[in-house]
């Protein structure tokens with residue numbers, strides 16, 4: 001079964017299309033980078049898939065069913081900047097929110113859920129901050145808590161929107177180790193990613209996007225200068241230098 005199937009997806013804001021007829025099938029057990037210039041529609045794609053914004057036309061299937069039926073199987077790590085970090089709650093409670101799909105909204109989390117949430121915090125090196133208000137955490141620490149929440153969900157497919165933005169090198173390493181661990185467990189992980197230098201190192205597959213799908217496939221055959229040129233257009237001379245320098 002295909003974890004994520006997107007067919008002819010078109011999304012518009014105020015009647016102006018920002019994603020046009022995007023189709024792809026994400027294979028199981030891969031780390032997939034979603035890459036493209038600013039405003040390419042990367043976040044919009046994820047939000048459309050998760051039903052957070054209306055779609056104009058097209059279809060999205062998670063394991064061949066509509067998202068609403070598969071909610072429990074899907075984990076989401078939003079862009080850090082879009083979250084209200086002043087919301088009065090501590091790190092452990094944020095992670096426990098990830099368990100509600102399993103617990104049910106009207107029941108209280110039991111000891112097992114608490115322990116599981118703590119284990120998730122431990123995994124991202126944040127257990128000692130369990131009782132800390134999230135507003136008092138650094139950007140990288142907040143990002144780790146969100147990853148712990150995603151882990152607590154025990155999902156099969158994960159969508160992460162720029163998890164590496166604003167984190168230090170140690171956190172970036174911890175996140176990539178975690179993504180690889182999820183992959184080893186057979187999970188499918190789609191990650192919006194900005195840094196072209198690390199795409200080849202981090203991702204098995206790549207979706208190159210600029211309003212339309214430019215290319216989709218294994219990184220080696222897809223993340224090519226020709227495809228990057230199509231996605232980034234005039235900005236590539238600079239990028240090309242950077243890519244060559246980066247090797």
Ligand SMILES: Nc1ncnc2c1ncn2[C@@H]1O[C@H](COP(=O)(O)OP(=O)(O)OP(=O)(O)O)[C@@H](O)[C@H]1O
Pocket residue numbers: 013014018036037038039040041042043044045
């Ligand atoms: N809520 C909104 N209302 C109107 N237009 C929007 C809204 N959100 C995004 N857009 C527009 O849709 C387009 C795609 O935005 P999106 O955030 O999906 O791009 P992105 O590829 O994630 O960009 P970035 O790399 O800068 O984060 C942009 O032109 C943006 O201005």
